[in-house]
Amino acid sequence: MKTELALYRALIAINIPEAKAHAFAEAMESDMRTLLATKFDVMKAHDGLMSENLKLQSEIDRTRLEIAHLAETLTVRIATMMVVTVIAIVGAMSLLN
Numbered sequence: 286m287k288t289e290l291a292l293y294r295a296l297i298a299i300n301i302p303e304a305k306a307h308a309f310a311e312a313m314e315s316d317m318r319t320l321l322a323t324k325f326d327v328m329k330a331h332d333g334l335m336s337e338n339l340k341l342q343s344e345i346d347r348t349r350l351e352i353a354h355l356a357e358t359l360t361v362r363i364a365t366m367m368v369v370t371v372i373a374i375v376g377a378m379s380l381l382n
Contacts, residue, residue, distance in 0.1 A: 288313075289311060292314070293306050
């Protein structure tokens with residue numbers, strides 16, 4: 286309300302007609318309330334983004350651990366298949382001799 290009154294007085298001081306000054310001041314005050322972000326709005330958005338960032342970082346860490354576990358599992362499976370293949374080849378060679 287203070288801004289609206291100050292704006293109205295400033296417009297009257299430069300000889301803007303009273304009705305136009307009043308309408309302009311009301312429109313500006315309304316736009317300032319609905320369209321502009323306050324410091325509180327920005328801080329609230331910042332806090333929300335920081336919270337979301339922490340959640341994402343946690344999810345990334347969990348995914349990295351899961352990938353490392355899958356890599357270990359895959360390595361064990363490949364090593365097992367190689368051992369079985371070598372045993373099969375050695376067994377087949379001993380049967381052929």
